[in-house]
Amino acid sequence: MSALPFDIAAASVQGREHARAGRNNQDALCIRASEHGLVAVVADGCGSQPCSELGAQLGVRRLVQAAQQRLAEGERVDAASFLPGLREDLLCLLGELRGELGRDVLADFLFTVVGVVVTPSKTLIFSAGDGVWALNGEVHPLGPFPGNAPPYVAYALMRGDEVPLATQALVPTEDVHALLLGTDGVADLARLASARVPDKDEPVGPLSQLWTEDRYFANPDALRRRLALLNRESVRADFDARRVVRTPGLLPDDTTVVVLRRRIVGRA
Template sequence: MTAVDERRTPWRIHGMSVEGYRHRRQGRPCQDACAYTVTESVAVLAVADGAGSRPRSEEGSRLAVELATEHFARRAAVAADRRDGKAVRELLRDAFHDVRKVFLDRTGPDAPDFATTLTVVVLARGWLGHLSLGDGFVVLRAGTEDGERQFHLLPQPAAVSEYSNETVFLTSPDAARWVHTDCVSDEGVDGVLLSTDGLAQAALNRSAGGALSPNTSFVEAVFRSLDVPGPVTASAHEGLGTLLRSDRLTALNADDKTLLRAVLKARP
């Protein structure tokens, strides 16, 4: 996780990636990664899921989030006051091209061995930018209805085809074609959760028609545990690790799991 001075941001940010049951049993490393960074004007959060079939995907996921926090923060810092959706989406795509170019340059001819997804959120004054490639997802906490907090799943990239579950990676030749971007201008957003697909069964519900929506009980608890004022404690960090490795979540999905969340600090 990128080391930052969180006094520079109105957001309290915390998360981790843990190896799934399959990898623990096989003695293999976690192939997920997450990172964040903050500047005077923006915070950038990123998660990545290395392709399980590729020999160096754990390195790929770590490199992807490292580059994402650097390049998205650099692009967003000079345009933090933008709220125009078209301009924000262009910014996100430009940053993605920066990341992909450096990623491919560093990995060279062996780039397919480092295959990974990438999901990024940029938090700025008055707007939120979201870019996703692959099967990661983002849930927002924003507003109330009848006194209950409301949670919203941001749109995900379209499937490669109607009949395919194929995941597109940063190293895929047509990666730019399948990138999805969003801009949300809502002063009511006070919580953001990013995850890889290892938590999809726990964090999301699927309707009879196939539509996905946040699992309110799970995401509410995850956000609430970060709402406590002050820095994240060691016990809170250990508690999140225990949750992600719990038998309950393992029974739903034995893959690696990543959860990166940010909540708006209480204003004085």
């Protein structure tokens, strides 16, 4: 996917509670690579809005496209103008959509963001709202926020709040060995290390498996299948009690993750 020396795994799964309530997966992800660098963004639409997956999907695509365009124009990720400009690119799109569709659509544009821009020299990790990021094995949760109400970039259009795209890390790319971006559902996943996989006699395992185990990079569908397995409802018959026992999936919230791992020469 990229000329940069990284393998990539990415997946998204609908949360247990969203499935129970008949709601869509309101997370989104987008990854694009070019000769200028690699950009990846995950987003989590506001759960109280019926169609926030629309804003999340549009948002990640706009941020990735705008970041790639800025890189192509020679802008540096360590420039003070990079993230404010990226934010304005996003708000410009949302503002145009509001003008075409009316103010009623603004509530569907509420979504959190966790993203990365990787160039040959620098790697920039940024966010707005809650989620999770990890760099070289060190995990950093974002939030939770009071009242489970994270700040959203689109508040600038709704009520004039200046919610920035905030820098979480800016490091030399040569120092990046493993990197993870996740929506807040990944925080739930991180707490499940000792839980048992539904219908299997094995632990879920630590979050670090996502960047240490080759299987997630060897098969492009392996990560999605793992998340789906963890969120599968277990149904078994208790013959002694003459009843069916149902055990819910392990991930209550939509869970979306992107993992980058430095490619080792000679590794298949």
